[in-house]
Amino acid sequence: MYRHLFSRKNLGIPYALFLALFVMAPLFVLFYYAFTNGEGEFTVLNLTGFFTDPNTLGTLCYSFGIASVTTVVCLLMAYPVAYILATSKLRAKSVILMLFVMPMWINFSLRITALKEILTWIEGSLAYHPFLNTVLGMSYDFLPFMILPIYTTISKLDGALLEAARDLGAGNIQAFLKVTLPLSMPGIISGVSMVFLPAMTNYVVLDMLYNSTYIMGSLIGSYFAAYNWHGGSMIALILLGIVCLFTLFTRGIEEENTRGGMLL
């Protein structure tokens, strides 16, 4: 009797319920609101409205801008750190790596508040450079997510490949450009997707740094705050679409890059 109760099939029920209630159902609701109007009739106006309204398009562009710059800044800072740590023979390297990652464990709003105070002290007022401040805040927040995957890929790199490159006449720089960099692409890609996508929507950073410009996250929030559930749902759906496209695209590159790597 009890054995049947705890069979594999029965144990799956809570998860199935969870998926149905908290993943599938909200998605259906999202779709429903995105493609209906206030009267509950089917419409595509929410979709066309988004792409014709200069305000929402502007927000999309601004979000893209913030996210792109943040990603580039993170990448430029993270790659050298990850590379140096992964290739060094330092015994303390795991400690150093931990120091870079540790901010993740400190409350996010505390860190941003601290950053706010520092920036205010340096710049006089946060109002002068809202874009720069936002990028700084986000980079500070997301840097560990870029370092970790790159560090992992570079540490796993077969040292014999670099020796082979050197043996075949490549200097240190050439060996890096022709071997290390292309083979660390999977790490870069997963780092980029872990930074770029959250940076599109994380409006808390903007709020806390007094940047009143909307990004995608705050835009959705504003629609819902104004009880425009239909428009808000559509923007959320569009964002979901962008995320899906991005993931498909990066996975394509990743597969290309790791195909040979798996063999080693």
Next chain:
Amino acid sequence: MEQNIIELKHITKTYKDGFTAVSDFNLEVKKGEFITFLGPSGCGKTTTLRMIAGFDLPTEGEILLNGKPITELPPNERPINTVFQRYALFPHMNIYENIAFGLRQKKTPENVIAKKVRKVLELVDLEGFEKRSIDTLSGGQQQRVAIARAVVNEPQILLLDEPLGALDLKMRKEMQLELKEMHRELGITFIYVTHDQEEALTMSDKIVVMAEGKMQQIGTPEDIYNEPINAFVADFIGDSNIFNGIMTGKLKARFCGGEFVCVDDIEEGTHITAVVRPEDVILTEPAGGQIRGIVTSVIFKGIHYEITVESGKNEIIAQSVYSAKTGDLVGVRVDPDNIHIMIAEDHTNIFRAEINKNNELEYNGNVLDVALTSVIKGSRQLEDGTILDANGSEIDTGKLKIKISIKPQDIELTDEQEEGLVQGYISNLIYKGDHYSYVIHTDLEQDFVVNDEYLWNMEDQVGLLMPVEKMIFSVKK
């Protein structure tokens, strides 16, 4: 006189942790030779290869290429290419790009690259594989690409680090012949590393046998096989019967419980190691051999039988096309030509003595009856105890290391343990005809070899008497 393409002079490699991988290694390689470094894993063969390639720097010594020093030249500036143990092909490039990598570094024009890649692919039998990716290839094909990638650069020396280790037996045999063929066709110098003695014997012009970072023997495969220089080489190359023995007269040796006529003229009474190849052991009627024994096992090996004969405490392995029956009494005959005799490595005991604060030599808490001034050449002692060297300047005795060596026959065993310089128990004993050779494991965890004419028993607790006048001292700062 052909020119040496590469010379290694007194090469020593010591790692930071103090481990010496290669010590005082000397080698000259002629242009176009196929030379093989052979030895068990950890013998330093790969380290030596890596120093030639430029991946590791020797701590001492010099490497000359065509007479010019290249010891510190980085790998990318050496006209030497390597085929790596696990191929190390670039997984993100197709075969064409892998092979073209070296040429691209030299800024070779694209049409020349295309031509050379096609030619080298022909050489390794992989025509038409240009666009294939690495992971679609079998191990053997990857191996060929790795060879092609190195050879296409027309290096002066091709280094191969156990290149066939990852292949199955059949593939390995095929590749051995192909590599040999390739070596003939290309005419470049091959330096090959392997732990497989058969591979070394099949392929090489010259073999360097290595053990514990030292070159044991260098020679043609025939030399190495027929005239091994010591027991290690004999044991490592081919199957061998190895016996300890003693010369009993001119061209006469006693080992394995019998007396054999041999061709090596070594002084009577010398301790020797005798090596007999199993295929040279002839089994006869009980009366027809130098010794007799009982067959204890017979194994069929395809083209021959491997027969083990026990004679007294010795075991002799013979290869014969004729079978034998377990339990048979047989005679064992070895012709003089087939007995290879080496002077046994001597068993001189070496141990370290301390210098106490009175500037006396001390070992195991016992003061040795010898003045430090007689140990250090040209030194003299002042009244206050300080010791001056030949130039009259003071010696810091705390920094000196004194090593004492003493021969096995100069040590005497005694029941009165406390009288001995050091105490221990007998961990091994061998009867050597006119005396017993004992191994004493001392309380200081060191093994001493002692020759004594009296019989002691295993596990006996004994003291070791070592006369100071028989000790040889060496001093190191």
